[in-house]
Amino acid sequence: MSDKSKQPLVGIVMGSKSDWETMRAAAAILDEFGVPYEAKVSSAHRAPEMTAEWAHSAEQRGLEVVIAAAGLAAHLPGVVAAQTLLPVLGVPMEGKLLGGLDALLSIVQMPGGVPVGTLAVGSHGAKNAALLAVRILAVSRPELREKLRKYHTDMAEKVARESLS
Amino acid sequence: MSDKSKQPLVGIVMGSKSDWETMRAAAAILDEFGVPYEAKVSSAHRAPEMTAEWAHSAEQRGLEVVIAAAGLAAHLPGVVAAQTLLPVLGVPMEGKLLGGLDALLSIVQMPGGVPVGTLAVGSHGAKNAALLAVRILAVSRPELREKLRKYHTDMAEKVARESLS
Amino acid sequence: MSDKSKQPLVGIVMGSKSDWETMRAAAAILDEFGVPYEAKVSSAHRAPEMTAEWAHSAEQRGLEVVIAAAGLAAHLPGVVAAQTLLPVLGVPMEGKLLGGLDALLSIVQMPGGVPVGTLAVGSHGAKNAALLAVRILAVSRPELREKLRKYHTDMAEKVARESLS
Amino acid sequence: MSDKSKQPLVGIVMGSKSDWETMRAAAAILDEFGVPYEAKVSSAHRAPEMTAEWAHSAEQRGLEVVIAAAGLAAHLPGVVAAQTLLPVLGVPMEGKLLGGLDALLSIVQMPGGVPVGTLAVGSHGAKNAALLAVRILAVSRPELREKLRKYHTDMAEKVARESLS
Amino acid sequence: MSDKSKQPLVGIVMGSKSDWETMRAAAAILDEFGVPYEAKVSSAHRAPEMTAEWAHSAEQRGLEVVIAAAGLAAHLPGVVAAQTLLPVLGVPMEGKLLGGLDALLSIVQMPGGVPVGTLAVGSHGAKNAALLAVRILAVSRPELREKLRKYHTDMAEKVARESLS
Amino acid sequence: MSDKSKQPLVGIVMGSKSDWETMRAAAAILDEFGVPYEAKVSSAHRAPEMTAEWAHSAEQRGLEVVIAAAGLAAHLPGVVAAQTLLPVLGVPMEGKLLGGLDALLSIVQMPGGVPVGTLAVGSHGAKNAALLAVRILAVSRPELREKLRKYHTDMAEKVARESLS
């Protein structure tokens, strides 16, 4: 797992190294769209200062979107959102207690003032976080918009091919 | 409730007229930041064609972000996301069965391929959807970024003033 | 998995090819009752136009009942119900987050105006969707009613045979 | 609350007199479509024999669809479905414990063999149960199909009129 | 699995043959206490008449307590309780959707008038249903009360032996 | 609220004085059936010794059934069941967090060895706990069995009278 040589536009931050297993689905999408990104393990609770520093400097490092993944109490996306002005997308990790519903609620129920756009639990969510980041970046990048359009056409054609009747 | 005279950048779409009660919290934020928006009642189920048309033309109308609100089965945000390439933010409406948890899960659990960035249930979520839209727009608009920075400073100062000790 | 040579009366539509694993329980019942059916993979989100087209033409193709299966956000049954006047029966697929409860609520909580008759999660639900379709078709087909009556008698006799005491 | 003078086609049965408050939404739809119906309070637990008798004779009385409403343990729809071959639609009543989710699960989780097509909790569900009954009856009644078509057109037009932008 | 030669005092009825895997924990306790019982597979939905007959005649057959097990919609205990005056104890079977919570709520949420004393989901519940039956029978059988007393003493001693410190 | 002059057969114990509001539904049933009872407020946590003493002496005081009510963590029924050999029936009180589901699970999920027969949350459960106590007492009291039989006949007749059609 390595950063692209080009200036990263998306920062992926996750609460634990084991979250990468899930978050590589996000990285795969960014690779597919040619969007450079950086990936970082930090922890809102075990390394609060490193997390704060990473979030505070994200804007200056040229990032335009942050994807933050966490499980259980899942404070990381909110803590990052409180310390950057970039759009933050949250991905809840699966868990034993309620299959990740606890993490989902910890991420999505942010108080008014500090938003986190939350995606589905697990790798579906990771993939979609990256696609939402691409949609955001594509607003001002026509060539990315075209790649997205092709992605949707391909997706519909794949469904049509798989169609049973 | 009226559209701004300037070209709208954000489209707010909701499944029922009664959702406006909640979604005006989003409009208030956009007004506060001077972001022009349009508001629309449509229904994924009762007016599927109008919804499809609105979503398909959103990009051409110059919108850059869509905020979609719905309750109960809450299909609207996903249905819109399937028919536009713009970033779509979903706001679940409160409900009787599980306080809106059902709507939240209907919105956030989108399958891989078609993302909806989901916010909290109700007016907290509406307010934060607008703030997330502002963060997205601010990526390429430095003056909006400055307004956001001031918003955060003001928020911290307000907390400090209200502090009890 | 193939359509019957006779004019299909039931359309089975599902959001993903992998749902067939569950939905073959519906097909097996229709086969057992000699009810011709067609099966189709489409996706409310990844192939919205194909889905709309399939739903719009269902009535004209001679279908009398639609069975729609979906998991996660599970919008397919509602999206189909919005675009046909045929009775639509929904089958939630199992899922990791809440064992399929999320899909169940996405399907059953339709707003007033566009009904989906919802069955249990998974293959029990698939089987029962087919049996409910048979009950619906049997209202105007006495020979099907007789087959149903025999099915119930056989079921009761099977329970009696298995009875322990 | 009175039965139509014409031969009832739909039977509405509910577990308690107080459920009528909710179920009159179903009756209103049937009245609107000119579908004759009968309404009955019975109880799976407090009057099991009357319930069995009502269910057993439903077919002979000329009913084509049964709508069964119940709250709490909510056994009535399943108990009725076990004793008739007609299609049975279930409507969960609201409740204190889980807002009606308990009733919903009691109705929808029927074992393979005896289907109940379940609608949303409360009056949304009651209204949609009646609309699903109309869809079922309309399969073999073209004039009812036309009324349904008009109902959907009116609904879409109403949404368009209410639309804000 | 066989009935005792002596007059059964407890009737164990379950919705499906597969429930015996769980309910043998109840039978084991009854064997341990020397309480004769009968075991029966019946189904509230697939064999409603056999179920009614079994319940109606339970009292005359000399049973004093009924233990009824069911999963999913789990109507059996309530349906039996509606057709006998004997005390009925319900045991929810495990399930995929909510681990058996759905069955538990279907059994325990009986309306006022027809009680089912409900135990825990699965084999803990099966074992405890039998122990509660023994407590009930022991009220008028001193020798059973003594066995119970010994059972509790043994249980406490076993805990003491296993104690770590 | 007063004990009957006759030897109490049922003991009603509740965790807080405010639970009486709910539990008087149990007392009303016992009064209706002429079953003498005693009522007691004790607390598993705030008065553990008084609770233990009450439970230990219940059998000697001539009680044959215990009904124990508690909310929130709801340990009282289990704590009482651990210290008596009488059958213990538990009634969960309503609560804010999950409408009483938390109390229900605290009562019903007893480990193997110490059973509590659990009823529905709130006054439905209170009423049914008393009716289950009556069923238990009626096993060896034919006149009580006859009263129960009449109670069920009256209930069915009342449903028949209230029936709408």
Add this chain to the structure above:
Amino acid sequence: MSDKSKQPLVGIVMGSKSDWETMRAAAAILDEFGVPYEAKVSSAHRAPEMTAEWAHSAEQRGLEVVIAAAGLAAHLPGVVAAQTLLPVLGVPMEGKLLGGLDALLSIVQMPGGVPVGTLAVGSHGAKNAALLAVRILAVSRPELREKLRKYHTDMAEKVARESLS
């Protein structure tokens, strides 16, 4: 609401001024036991730096226990626990979505390494957080232990007085 003139031993921090309504139950207990405390409104998300500063200096200010209250995403207790070595007790505030269960899970599901001892939702939890703080302080303060002992004796006597029989 004011700090005691004596050196505070307990710090009460809450995410919003409106939480004081609930948290005054904690303050009342500390007053009753004569334990000096400070109260502070801060916000993990809207004022992250003030929160970090308060947490970092808590130990030096002489606090021995921290009580942190928060609702919704409820990150405050965890964020504080990450930035102090003092024992942190968390109190979830009631909420609309799941009655506070979401806040409870956000607080209690902390990852291994950074503990928060969590109490019940709402004012019961607030009161008990203060009592747990008193138990902690009492370990090395015999006179506080005696007050606690008296508190428990009084509580048991109050239950005895309220007892109904």
Add this chain to the structure above:
Amino acid sequence: MSDKSKQPLVGIVMGSKSDWETMRAAAAILDEFGVPYEAKVSSAHRAPEMTAEWAHSAEQRGLEVVIAAAGLAAHLPGVVAAQTLLPVLGVPMEGKLLGGLDALLSIVQMPGGVPVGTLAVGSHGAKNAALLAVRILAVSRPELREKLRKYHTDMAEKVARESLS
């Protein structure tokens, strides 16, 4: 599993021998910090007197903190808290029904007056219960405070080393 030769400061009590599998994570932390402890299997329900005795004498035996673990109905922590004045920390065990949420709610929802500081379900919770015990003991033990400080520094450094970018 054995007690330290030094005077135990922490008592670990668990409802069943099988809980040790989870609770050894607590013991490992106490060993790492050099905090002597005792471990005990007891049961609130199967051995209520041994439990009461253990709780009553905990203070005199020199314990300063109690960690109590239980699953299912999970009464042990509350029952212990009712019979000691020491701070009690509760650890819910995983379970089948709701993954341990039932145990969590049974422990955390204690009524006002008798607090249990609750940790996460399973071994995360066990580890954190021990760390919270260490934080409590460290208030009056500077050398333990220093060990804690080092523990947090190590934890942050470990996160930094594992960091991906």
